[in-house]
Amino acid sequence: MPLENPFYTAEMQGEYQLHSLGRFELEDGGVISDLQLAVATYGELNGAKDNAILVTTWFSGTHATWWQVYLGEGRALDPSRYFVIVVNQIGNGLSTSPHTTDDPSIAMSKFPHVRIGDDVRAQEQLLRETFGIESLALVVGGSMGAQQTWEWAVRYPEKVLRAAPIAGTAQNTPHDYLFTQTLMDAITSDPGWKGGEYTAASDVAGGLSRHADIWAVVGLTTDFWRSEFWRGIEPSLEGLGWETFEEFQENFVRLLFRMMDPNALLCMGWKWQRGDVARHTDGDLAAALGRVTAKTFVMPIEQDMFFPPRDCEAEQQLTPNSELRTLHSIAGHFGLFGFEQTYLDEVDRHLKELLATEV
Amino acid sequence: MPLENPFYTAEMQGEYQLHSLGRFELEDGGVISDLQLAVATYGELNGAKDNAILVTTWFSGTHATWWQVYLGEGRALDPSRYFVIVVNQIGNGLSTSPHTTDDPSIAMSKFPHVRIGDDVRAQEQLLRETFGIESLALVVGGSMGAQQTWEWAVRYPEKVLRAAPIAGTAQNTPHDYLFTQTLMDAITSDPGWKGGEYTAASDVAGGLSRHADIWAVVGLTTDFWRSEFWRGIEPSLEGLGWETFEEFQENFVRLLFRMMDPNALLCMGWKWQRGDVARHTDGDLAAALGRVTAKTFVMPIEQDMFFPPRDCEAEQQLTPNSELRTLHSIAGHFGLFGFEQTYLDEVDRHLKELLATEV
Numbered sequence: 001m002p003l004e005n006p007f008y009t010a011e012m013q014g015e016y017q018l019h020s021l022g023r024f025e026l027e028d029g030g031v032i033s034d035l036q037l038a039v040a041t042y043g044e045l046n047g048a049k050d051n052a053i054l055v056t057t058w059f060s061g062t063h064a065t066w067w068q069v070y071l072g073e074g075r076a077l078d079p080s081r082y083f084v085i086v087v088n089q090i091g092n093g094l095s096t097s098p099h100t101t102d103d104p105s106i107a108m109s110k111f112p113h114v115r116i117g118d119d120v121r122a123q124e125q126l127l128r129e130t131f132g133i134e135s136l137a138l139v140v141g142g143s144m145g146a147q148q149t150w151e152w153a154v155r156y157p158e159k160v161l162r163a164a165p166i167a168g169t170a171q172n173t174p175h176d177y178l179f180t181q182t183l184m185d186a187i188t189s190d191p192g193w194k195g196g197e198y199t200a201a202s203d204v205a206g207g208l209s210r211h212a213d214i215w216a217v218v219g220l221t222t223d224f225w226r227s228e229f230w231r232g233i234e235p236s237l238e239g240l241g242w243e244t245f246e247e248f249q250e251n252f253v254r255l256l257f258r259m260m261d262p263n264a265l266l267c268m269g270w271k272w273q274r275g276d277v278a279r280h281t282d283g284d285l286a287a288a289l290g291r292v293t294a295k296t297f298v299m300p301i302e303q304d305m306f307f308p309p310r311d312c313e314a315e316q317q318l319t320p321n322s323e324l325r326t327l328h329s330i331a332g333h334f335g336l337f338g339f340e341q342t343y344l345d346e347v348d349r350h351l352k353e354l355l356a357t358e359v
Numbered sequence: 360m361p362l363e364n365p366f367y368t369a370e371m372q373g374e375y376q377l378h379s380l381g382r383f384e385l386e387d388g389g390v391i392s393d394l395q396l397a398v399a400t401y402g403e404l405n406g407a408k409d410n411a412i413l414v415t416t417w418f419s420g421t422h423a424t425w426w427q428v429y430l431g432e433g434r435a436l437d438p439s440r441y442f443v444i445v446v447n448q449i450g451n452g453l454s455t456s457p458h459t460t461d462d463p464s465i466a467m468s469k470f471p472h473v474r475i476g477d478d479v480r481a482q483e484q485l486l487r488e489t490f491g492i493e494s495l496a497l498v499v500g501g502s503m504g505a506q507q508t509w510e511w512a513v514r515y516p517e518k519v520l521r522a523a524p525i526a527g528t529a530q531n532t533p534h535d536y537l538f539t540q541t542l543m544d545a546i547t548s549d550p551g552w553k554g555g556e557y558t559a560a561s562d563v564a565g566g567l568s569r570h571a572d573i574w575a576v577v578g579l580t581t582d583f584w585r586s587e588f589w590r591g592i593e594p595s596l597e598g599l600g601w602e603t604f605e606e607f608q609e610n611f612v613r614l615l616f617r618m619m620d621p622n623a624l625l626c627m628g629w630k631w632q633r634g635d636v637a638r639h640t641d642g643d644l645a646a647a648l649g650r651v652t653a654k655t656f657v658m659p660i661e662q663d664m665f666f667p668p669r670d671c672e673a674e675q676q677l678t679p680n681s682e683l684r685t686l687h688s689i690a691g692h693f694g695l696f697g698f699e700q701t702y703l704d705e706v707d708r709h710l711k712e713l714l715a716t717e718v
Contacts, residue, residue: 174584174604179576185569189548210544217538218576222670225533245533305664311581 002100002107005201007259008093013064016040016094019130021122030112033103037126038063038094040086042071043079045131052133053077054123055086056141056148058168058336059268060260062088069338076351082137087123089144090114091267098196098263108263109196116144116275120151124159138355139294140164142336143307144268147172147275150315153292154277161359163294164351167301167333170277170315171285177273179218179306184269186210187262196263204262211265212257216249221303221332229330233339289318296322297354299347303332325350361459361466364560366618367452372423375399375453378485389471392462396485397422397453399445401430402438404490411492412436413482414445415500415507417527417695418627419619421447428697435710441496446482448503449473450626457555457622467622468555475503475634479510483518494518497714498653501525501695502666503627506634509674512651513636520718522653523710526660526692529636529674530644536632538577538665543628545569546621555622563621570624571616575608580662580691588689592698648677655681656713658706662691684709 010016016038024035040063045052055066055077063086071077077084088094091114098111106112127133139160141149146168153163154170169176187193190207198204224230230248235241240255242248257265281287296319300312309326316324327350329335329343338344369375375397383394399422404411414425414436422445430436436443447453450473457470465471486492498511498519505527512522513529528535546552549566557563583589589607594600599614601607616624640646655678659671668685675683686709688694688702697703 173581174587175576175579175581178572178584178604178608182569182572182576185572186545189565189569191550206548210541210548213537213541213544214573217534217541217665220534222532222534222665222667225537226670228533245537249537306576306581308581311585 002102003200003261005093005099005261008100008261013062013094014040014067016063016088019126021125024118024122026112026118027115028113030106032090032096032101032106032112034096035090035122036096037090037122038088039126040067042067042084043082045083045133049131049133050135050137051082052127052131052136053082053084053138053140054127054136054152055084056119056123056139056145057086057089057092058141058143058145059272060092060257060265061145062092062094065337069344070347076348076355077140085127085131087126089119089148089268090122091264091271093261093264097261098267099261111263111267114267114271116147116151116271117155117279119148120155123148123152124156134159136160138162138164138351140166140351141168142166143168143333144272144275147272150277151275153294153296154280154288157291157293160294162354162357163292163296164299164354165296166299166327166347167304167307167336169275169307169311170289172273172275173311176306180269180273182214183211184266186214187266193262196266198262201258201261205258208258208260208262209254212254213249215257216253218305219332219334221305221330223303223330224332224334227330229339285315286318289315290320292319293321295354295357295359297325297350298322299325299327299350301327301329301333301335303329305332307333361461362559362620364452364458364618364620367459367620372421372453373399373426375422375447378489380481380484383477383481385471385477386474387472389465391449391455391460391465391471393455394449394481395455396449396481397447398485399426401426401443402441404442404492408490408492409494409496410441411486411490411495412441412443412497412499413486413495413511414443415478415482415498415504416445416448416451417500417502417504418631419451419616419624420504421451421453424696428703429706435707435714436499444486444490446485448478448507448627448630449481450623450630452620452623456620457626458620470622470626473626473630475506475510475630476514476638478507479514482507482511483515495520497521497523497710499523499525499710500527502527502692503631503634506531506631509636510634512653512655513639513647516650516652519653521713521716522651522655523658523713524655525658525686525706526663526666526695528634528666528670529648531632531634532670535665539628539632541573542570543625545573546625552621555625557621560617560620564617567617567619567621568613571613572608574616575612577664578691578693580664580689582662582689583691583693586689588698644674645677648674649679651678652680654713654716654718656684656709657681658684658686658709660686660688660691660694662688664691666692
């Protein structure tokens with residue numbers, strides 16, 4: 001029986017629709033008997049079906065941040081011009097996930113391993129079957145969303161006209177593998193996790209808090225904390241503010257992750273660790289990236305501790321028809337949340353230029 | 360009764376002597392009834408007693424790395440010219456520590472809180488009473504050793520002629536406070552820790568491993584892991600090598616931290632979180648650093664994720680008679696281990712120049 005969790009609702013995340021893809025075979029051997037993708041769309045698909053933009057989601061994220069801070073009239077991702085489709089990744093708590101499935105054979109600890117390639121194949125099927133979309137004006141996503149963006153550009157080069165992987169890599173690095181492991185181990189080492197068979201996410205509150213604490217160290221930056229940038233961040237829940245950095249950590253970062261489902265995070269973590277476009281080319285990353293035909297802007301964030309610009313630039317240099325467009329945020333990787341107008345302006349400027357590029 | 364731990368022996372760490380300071384009152388209110396400092400000396404004190412160099416130790420570290428990779432004839436820290444005294448910090452497993460004391464009133468979970476200022480006061484007393492040293496040609500240390508170096512320069516400016524804080528700050532940052540908390544929580548969340556009353560360090564092996572994993576992510580760098588730099592590192596124990604990064608993580612980083620004592624790490628972690636020379640000046644960091652009269656080379660390591668050069672430079676700019684001398688290591692903070700001859704050459708070049716400076 002699915003676990004109730006108010007975090008994974010339209011009230012918390014914004015409206016979305018569930019699209020069933022039916023039986024879905026996974027690359028790692030498992031099967032989801034009825035894969036449901038949680039999809040949010042903005043704007044309208046034109047008659048030529050050439051104004052579609054696909055947005056992919058990051059670890060722990062949903063479509064929420066996209067409509068909240070990245071979309072808008074006059075912005076790069078402008079629903080009055082484009083049909084913007086945000087597809088929640090498998091296992092993120094909205095699309096089919098360990099705690100939401102009503103198929104007992106894959107519930108909770110029995111949930112099969114999902115790979116980035118599974119998400120991208122499911123998204124391609126959804127776009128084709130549900131919307132008749134055969135070509136994307138742009139694929140864009142941050143972090144694990146960048147992994148999916150890269151996978152799209154390598155797997156379906158004929159369908160991706162432009163690509164913008166933000167703060168993420170095409171081939172996960174050993175450092176990120178280890179980082180993700182610390183995040184996952186913070187959860188699984190909590191006795192309340194019970195091998196994945198907890199009865200409420202709150203049983204794993206300790207593990208989720210420690211998970212959040214590691215994010216605060218590696219996802220943010222020394223500058224963010226030293227400058228007390230958090231003083232300018234609006235509390236998401238009324239009555240919960242912060243006067244000290246410890247209170248911000250408790251009432252923002254820990255609070256956010258404690259609302260999430262532990263197995264959902266673990267499903268995404270396993271997937272993140274193994275993101276690698278070179279699976280298409282027997283491990284040859286240069287050969288995989290050489291397949292990309294999309295005009296590609298590779299967009300790392302300058303102070304990102306685990307997807308640093310140098311790692312993203314190494315991949316950009318292997319990608320034909322690509323450019324490095326480095327973003328700037330005092331929040332490092334968490335700059336993705338769009339805390340700063342300057343960062344959002346940078347993103348918009350680059351994406352507008354990319355969308356204006358003839359391909 | 361003290362716990363046996365072969366890691367904290369002369370066989371593993373190199374020769375040292377225990378010096379008793381007797382009853383020692385701590386800044387945070389506790390008392391160590393007989394404080395013993397583990398001290399290793401190299402070279403001879405000259406008649407003028409003006410050739411003494413004090414070396415302070417980092418979190419989890421001992422005097423071992425110093426004699427193994429930083430000292431030597433012709434090097435900056437040359438025992439044929441200088442009397443080099445390495446003092447193990449309180450709680451590091453060699454100097455009085457939670458698991459070594461035979462005073463049951465402060466054993467294990469009852470061990471009192473120790474501050475950086477306690478270490479520095481104890482070191483000053485030791486140098487004065489045991490060796491008659493009233494002036495130091497140089498104080499140098501890395502990481503928490505840099506915290507002690509800064510504390511020396513602010514607390515006893517008349518005794519410190521030159522100072523070289525490497526990869527550490529005078530005032531701990533909020534980011535580092537949070538980072539250290541993740542390290543500590545990895546240990547205390549292990550049920551085997553038993554509130555500090557475990558009967559063997561091996562009871563906490565899981566927590567120590569997770570502690571080590573966080574170090575692998577924040578202490579090293581994406582470049583270190585991506586370039587497989589670990590292939591060139593010599594195994595410290597025979598028969599334990601590595602062919603993959605996972606094996607290196609298990610047989611080097613985890614193995615190292617699993618040999619250590621959990622309460623010793625926690626004692627040092629608490630101390631690290633609160634290192635702050637501005638305790639002398641009612642929180643005014645500029646005023647505290649303004650007291651420094653030593654010729655000071657501030658030496659961050661370029662890719663250090665938690666003591667990044669910009670944080671160290673901010674303090675250097677508040678310090679009279681100081682210069683920023685940035686070091687370079689692909690291992691980031693763990694560059695301190697001295698994996699690279701190029702790094703060691705940089706350290707030697709700067710320290711030789713500093714020691715040659717007339718003061």
